[in-house]
Amino acid sequence: MEIVRSQRKSSFPSSDIVVPTIPLYRSTPALEVRLEEFELYAVQRLRVLHGISDGLSRGKKPDEIQKLVKDLWKVNMMHPDASEVVNKDIISHFVLRLVYCREEELRKWFLSMETTLFCNRLQLETPEAQRALWDEFGLPYKAVSIAEYESVKDKLNQVARAIGQSSSSADTIFYKVPFEEVPDLVAKRKVFVQKGIAYVATNQVISILMTQYRSHLSKALALTYRKWNSMIREQEKDRLTPIVEALSTSYLGPDYSQPREYAELSLKDIDQVAKRSFPLCMRHLFEKLREDHHLKHGGRMQLGLFLKGVGLKLDDALAFWKAEFSRKVGADRFDKEYAYSIRHNYGKEGKRTDYTPYSCQKIISSTPGVGDHHGCPYRHFSLENLRVALAKMGVGGRALEEVIDKTQNRHYQLACTLTFEAVHGASCDAGVNHPNQYYIDSKRIMESKNNSKSP
Amino acid sequence: MTMEEVENGRDDMLIDGIEPKQNQNIEIPEEFNANYLRAYYAKLFPYTDMFKWMSYGNDGRHPGCDQSYVGRREISFTLENDIYTRFLSFNSITELEKAIKEKCPFKIDIGAVYSVDPAKKDAYSQNAFTPVERELVFDIDISDYDDVRFCCSGANVCSQCWPLMTVAIKVIDTALRDDFGFNHILWVYSGRRGVHCWVCDGKARRLNNEQRAAITEYLHVYKGNENSNKKVSLMGPLHPFLARSYTEVLKDFFEEKFIYSQELFSNEERYEKILEMIPEESVTSELRGKWLDNKRSRDDVNMARWGHLKQLLQSGKHKAQGIRRCVEEIVLSFTYPRLDKEVSKHMNHLLKAPFCVHPKTGHVCIPIDPNHCEEFDPSAVPTLSKLLEELNRGGLRSEGEDELENTSLGKSIRYFRSSFLQPLLKSCKEEIESSYAAKTQQSKNTLSW
Numbered sequence: 007m008e009i010v011r012s013q014r015k016s017s018f019p020s021s022d023i024v025v026p027t028i029p030l031y032r033s034t035p036a037l038e039v040r041l042e043e044f045e046l047y048a049v050q051r052l053r054v055l056h057g058i059s060d061g062l063s064r065g066k067k068p069d070e071i072q073k074l075v076k077d078l079w080k081v082n083m084m085h086p087d088a089s090e091v092v093n094k095d096i097i098s099h100f101v102l103r104l105v106y107c108r109e110e111e112l113r114k115w116f117l118s119m120e121t122t123l124f125c126n127r128l129q130l131e132t133p134e135a136q137r138a139l140w141d142e143f144g145l146p147y148k149a150v151s152i153a154e155y156e157s158v159k160d161k162l163n164q165v166a167r168a169i170g171q172s173s174s175s176a177d178t179i180f181y182k183v184p185f186e187e188v189p190d191l192v193a194k195r196k197v198f199v200q201k202g203i204a205y206v207a208t209n210q211v212i213s214i215l216m217t218q219y220r221s222h223l224s225k226a227l228a229l230t231y232r233k234w235n236s237m238i239r240e241q242e243k244d245r246l247t248p249i250v251e252a253l254s255t256s257y258l259g260p261d262y263s264q265p266r267e268y269a270e271l272s273l274k275d276i277d278q279v280a281k282r283s284f285p286l287c288m289r290h291l292f293e294k295l296r297e298d299h300h301l302k303h304g305g306r307m308q309l310g311l312f313l314k315g316v317g318l319k320l321d322d323a324l325a326f327w328k329a330e331f332s333r334k335v336g337a338d339r340f341d342k343e344y345a346y347s348i349r350h351n352y353g354k355e356g357k358r359t360d361y362t363p364y365s366c367q368k369i370i371s372s373t374p375g376v377g378d379h380h381g382c383p384y385r386h387f388s389l390e391n392l393r394v395a396l397a398k399m400g401v402g403g404r405a406l407e408e409v410i411d412k413t414q415n416r417h418y419q420l421a422c423t424l425t426f427e428a429v430h431g432a433s434c435d436a437g438v439n440h441p442n443q444y445y446i447d448s449k450r451i452m453e454s455k456n457n458s459k460s461p
Numbered sequence: 462m463t464m465e466e467v468e469n470g471r472d473d474m475l476i477d478g479i480e481p482k483q484n485q486n487i488e489i490p491e492e493f494n495a496n497y498l499r500a501y502y503a504k505l506f507p508y509t510d511m512f513k514w515m516s517y518g519n520d521g522r523h524p525g526c527d528q529s530y531v532g533r534r535e536i537s538f539t540l541e542n543d544i545y546t547r548f549l550s551f552n553s554i555t556e557l558e559k560a561i562k563e564k565c566p567f568k569i570d571i572g573a574v575y576s577v578d579p580a581k582k583d584a585y586s587q588n589a590f591t592p593v594e595r596e597l598v599f600d601i602d603i604s605d606y607d608d609v610r611f612c613c614s615g616a617n618v619c620s621q622c623w624p625l626m627t628v629a630i631k632v633i634d635t636a637l638r639d640d641f642g643f644n645h646i647l648w649v650y651s652g653r654r655g656v657h658c659w660v661c662d663g664k665a666r667r668l669n670n671e672q673r674a675a676i677t678e679y680l681h682v683y684k685g686n687e688n689s690n691k692k693v694s695l696m697g698p699l700h701p702f703l704a705r706s707y708t709e710v711l712k713d714f715f716e717e718k719f720i721y722s723q724e725l726f727s728n729e730e731r732y733e734k735i736l737e738m739i740p741e742e743s744v745t746s747e748l749r750g751k752w753l754d755n756k757r758s759r760d761d762v763n764m765a766r767w768g769h770l771k772q773l774l775q776s777g778k779h780k781a782q783g784i785r786r787c788v789e790e791i792v793l794s795f796t797y798p799r800l801d802k803e804v805s806k807h808m809n810h811l812l813k814a815p816f817c818v819h820p821k822t823g824h825v826c827i828p829i830d831p832n833h834c835e836e837f838d839p840s841a842v843p844t845l846s847k848l849l850e851e852l853n854r855g856g857l858r859s860e861g862e863d864e865l866e867n868t869s870l871g872k873s874i875r876y877f878r879s880s881f882l883q884p885l886l887k888s889c890k891e892e893i894e895s896s897y898a899a900k901t902q903q904s905k906n907t908l909s910w
């Protein structure tokens with residue numbers, strides 16, 4: 007990509023017959039870009055990516071994300087000149103690559119948002135357009151022949167029924183793909199797998215394209231990073247470098263990794279505060295820790311990061327965990343084996359990057375196993391155990407039945423919101439999306455009640 | 462590597478350490494002690510076989526061999542007083558043997574192969590030091606089945622509950638071979654309360670974390686803990702993998718063995734556990750009514766009651782959603798393998814090496830042949846004291862390698878060599894040769910071009 011001047015040739019496939027509507031961003035295009043556009047386009051794409059990121063952390067469902075992406079794209083990425091739309095798409099992508107290539111955490115975020123964007127745009131495309139992308143990737147997978155189809159037909163039908171689809175028919179095309187290429191389909195048992203080969207139906211092809219796109223972009227980011235370090239930063243130090251550096255910090259969505267309001271939670275209040283202001287997931291972990299003097303890894307992460315987010319200082323956190331764990335494993339062992347990870351959560355060890363407290367979505371989608379206590383009680387408790395836990399929080403009568411009703415309909419965050427409202431006697435209009443948000447909202451209400459009591 | 466992962470590694474290492482000593486169901490003539498262990502390391506530990514394994518053919522003379530390979534493998538020792546040292550590495554059998562004999566580790570763990578020598582990791586940046594290869598591993602513990610066995614709990618096992626491990630091996634082993642196409646799989650008794658599995662195919666060693674997680678989730682069905690009561694929820698009909706596991710292994714095991722060995726229906730407390738899994742009031746109350754009047758019959762009570770339950774659920778009389786799959790759910794809840802998922806998902810998780818000796822039981826962690834896993838009897842596993850006794854008895858007669866072969870460990874070593882190591886090394890050799898040939902071919906092409 008040339009900024010202002012334009013001489014270089016590019017290998018961007020302009021002579022291809024099929025031009026897919028979604029570019030694969032294979033190489034920097036030979037385009038002229040004005041400096042203002044360089045920045046403006048990037049900011050607009052960034053709005054899309056942040057919108058997606060925000061939607062995901064709010065626990066939006068796939069179809070909601072789909073709609074979100076569609077809207078965000080329309081608002082931010084259109085251009086009065088229709089012929090410019092594709093250019094804008096490409097330019098903004100390449101600029102953000104520069105911005106986000108420079109640190110591991112940034113790369114990860116960018117990779118995952120761009121992949122989500124790609125995948126959702128792809129779903130909006132026609133099968134023919136998807137097919138065109140398939141050709142462009144040059145994927146070598148073979149379709150199952152008719153003779154072979156007969157031999158695996160029963161299994162394929164069995165999978166179709168298991169994932170709630172009607173049986174496949176002979177005209178559904180299946181591709182034979184190494185299982186490594188479709189990890190998400192394998193993980194959810196959405197494909198038939200035999201001797202390392204996954205049988206991927208036409209309507210699952212997006213999964214393959216997504217994997218391809220992700221791995222392609224991941225490699226490209228590493229390469230961009232090298233180029234940035236070895237030449238671009240220096241060459242562009244008076245022109246692009248300052249813009250690129252400013253862009254990476256230009257927008258921040260809700261971030262609970264640093265305590266914000268009501269910062270500071272001191273150890274002496276912690277039990278009382280836990281009772282009043284922790285959401286059930288954290289309260290359960292907290293009580294289990296007090297009871298067993300131990301939590302397994304998943305529980306330590308979920309509770310530990312939450313506590314960091316609500317303002318428990320590192321020293322206090324160490325004292326808090328030590329007081330419990332040393333009763334089970336001894337102080338010495340705590341210092342040697344657990345203290346490190348707590349400091350790590352606070353960014354004091356290892357890579358020194360902050361870990362972010364988990365959102366409801368992340369907690370709800372976790373899969374606690376035997377001996378684990380993390381997860382979301384609305385999602386992971388049996389109804390009986392949930393009733394007991396809610397009763398302990400003081401939720402009863404009609405409120406309790408409503409919470410149970412929401413839970414049974416799998417609206418876990420709504421159930422949590424109703425619990426919040428029952429416990430606090432106040433409404434929570436935004437709904438619960440993040441345990442730390444629950445906490446902050448609770449503190450806010452407590453505060454205002456206190457103020458009105460003692461004017 | 463993130464420290465989160467390091468910490469996971471530690472959790473695993475803690476498994477044997479954390480709980481207090483418990484009485485064993487398996488009788489040990491003599492407890493384990495450090496002197497015994499020293500003698501074991503001096504005379505019996507199969508250094509050469511272990512080193513051959515870890516080298517994966519790279520110790521050969523072929524120009525395609527990667528001489529640095531084995532030295533980039535992380536080994537960790539846990540010493541007598543629970544001091545553990547991570548990120549050790551060994552370049553030769555001699556180095557490995559010397560270190561083990563000198564330090565006499567109570568536990569040896571095997572980690573990943575890294576991009577650079579893990580012992581020198583501090584000389585490299587975070588980014589340059591990353592895991593590049595790792596066997597796909599699984600860890601199954603009988604203590605995770607405490608809610609479905611009534612004979613033992615915690616780390617104890619007996620012949621009534623050990624078959625749960627046997628069916629776990631069958632289900633997972635078949636899936637790894639038939640579904641994922643792996644061939645070089647080693648099952649190992651963990652020395653006390655479970656089994657470990659090492660999948661060693663080149664393709665398995667090179668899986669990334671996302672692909673490992675995908676396989677783990679594919680194999681993972683049991684989702685419960687003490688907070689939830691439905692441990693397995695099936696949305697619709699079974700996926701072919703689960704259908705096969707169910708019809709070929711689990712159903713028969715449950716109906717023909719497990720309901721009797723654990724007397725699953727013998728009293729109210731036990732059968733209530735099963736009724737809890739049926740979400741339809743009318744069914745459970747009908748069954749309760751039937752089972753309350755405890756009239757004697759000639760049939761075994763477990764068999765009779767399981768029969769009632771099945772008949773009622775499958776009669777089609779109750780059409781309620783959610784009960785159609787109940788029979789399968791119950792069987793799977795009780796018998797489906799319960800994996801420790803974290804161990805399998807990350808490349809840099811540590812796992813105890815085969816042929817270690819468990820410090821609490823004195824049992825040697827010997828391989829289990831998945832084709833004959835029902836013959837495996839944990840109480841018959843060679844113990845340190847037994848082996849030393851055999852050595853003393855036969856001591857003057859033989860030397861070196863033979864010494865090992867003549868003990869009761871001999872059978873395990875022979876199995877390890879002939880059924881696991883030899884075929885593995887053969888395919889490693891082929892892989893090294895063919896990838897070398899492909900490389901030279903490629904460079905020729907570039908030259909001519």
Ligand code: SF4
Pocket residue numbers: 285286287288365366369370381382383384418419422438439440441444
């Ligand atoms: S909905 Fe969110 S805050 Fe509430 S319990 Fe579940 S995870 Fe915690």
Ligand SMILES: [Zn+2]
Pocket residue numbers: 610612613617618619620621622623
């Ligand atoms: Zn038992």
